[in-house]
Amino acid sequence: MERTPGIPTPERLEQGPVACIECVQCIPCNPCEAACPQKAITVGAEITALPKLDGDRCNGCGICITRCPGLAIFRLHKHYTDTTALVSFPYEYVPLPEQGASVRCSSRDGAFVCEGVVSSVRTAPTFDHTAIVTVEIPKEHLMDVRGIQRKGGQ
């Protein structure tokens, strides 16, 4: 994963919110490239290439999150407070979690990582039914939390 060109560098993570593109297979797909208003994502003419993130251009707006059909783009904000970080991820289930709710945050394989609080739930017509959920979590879990367990758990 570290060698994936869509993952921000540790230095970039220090500098504020940034996209984290966990796209690891050369599949023919490139909507993320056009999604970014800052032109921070490059796939290139060979559309099976992996998306490359330009951390200097990315301002962490999060627009790309809902444009990836693989739901593989996240936004990470390491120093939200002294002790907490924010992780934003795409969410396509109902009901949507509520802002302020305590949630069980989970890893890439659905395992419980830590408790978190829903800091925002963004929806918009241009997102086309993919919501962006942001959770506030203890900083040390920034690279582990990638979702929440749905109501009732799994």
Next chain:
Amino acid sequence: MKETDILIVGAGPAGLSAGIAAAKHGAKVLVIDENRKPGGQLFKQIHKFFGSREHNAGVRGFRIGEKLLEETEALQVEVLLGYPVYGIFEDNLALYGSANGVQSVKAKKLILATGANENNLCIQGSTLPGVMTAGAAQTMVNLHHVQPGSRVVMVGSGNVGLIVSYQMLQAGIDVVAVVEAAPSIGGYGVHANKLRRAGVPFYLSHTINRIMGEDGVQQVELVELDHFKPVPGTEMILDADTVCMAVGLTPMVELARMAGCQMVEIPSLGGVLPLHDEDMCTTNPDVYIAGDISGVEEASTAMEEGRLAGIAAAEALGYLSTECAAQEKDAIRARLNTLRSGDFGQKRADAKEQIVNYFHQGGKQ
């Protein structure tokens, strides 16, 4: 009897794209589909498609279908829905159903875009109510808004199995297992990761041994595989009320056979399919094919193949010059090449090239 320049069987992404491409150059086109809804597979695809922007990637499947339909309407392509094409006979005469009984249509050229059929597994218990193909479950959930059950075992981890599993979760149904005989996941990692994040367990190197139940599915027995051979003593039982089979698709070639098209067997593209040249023309010079019938791939490649067949058929009928057609066809082939590159596409690119080679060698494998 109706007459038309080009008859297209199938109004999926391939058939509609073929119709649009041919009608743009002035050909008179008739499209017939047995489904009451046009769009083929697209109409139950509620997920955002991968692919390139040129092919509407990031757009949900059914919206791609709607766009294609609008274009056919704007070009006044005639689309007949709700009845099948029963057969193709001498002189390109096709019989099809209608409210007034069987009708006939004579076409100068035919484009077969009939798609593919889902495969099934015959095992103990596979005729129990609750056992269905993944596509059937998808139709129930996405078109009819009916839950096929509450606990699903998905057999097969190709993209169809992965995507339908995700859509089951979205419909509030539990996916208790995704079972895959191979030691690795067949479909795209990003689709599998959506399921992983939701905590769905994957059973790789496993198969479904038998399905148990009285009046319907109640339990499913899995067994571990070692090089695709069951390992005795590793059987395990899961509670489930639904089993979905996502074990591949087979091109629907019956009409092509009736039209006398020579076949070739290409396992990596789904089995037996009609031989075709680089214009998608079969060994019957009046019959073209496009989409999953010519090898099971994706909507994006189906649309490009449709365009290719549509332009080639219109060219053969004199609606555009050879130079003009060559230019358009080259551009399409270049796009097909990019779609068939990368880790997953190269195998399909090689198989496709093989088909065209066989065609030019007179069908020798």
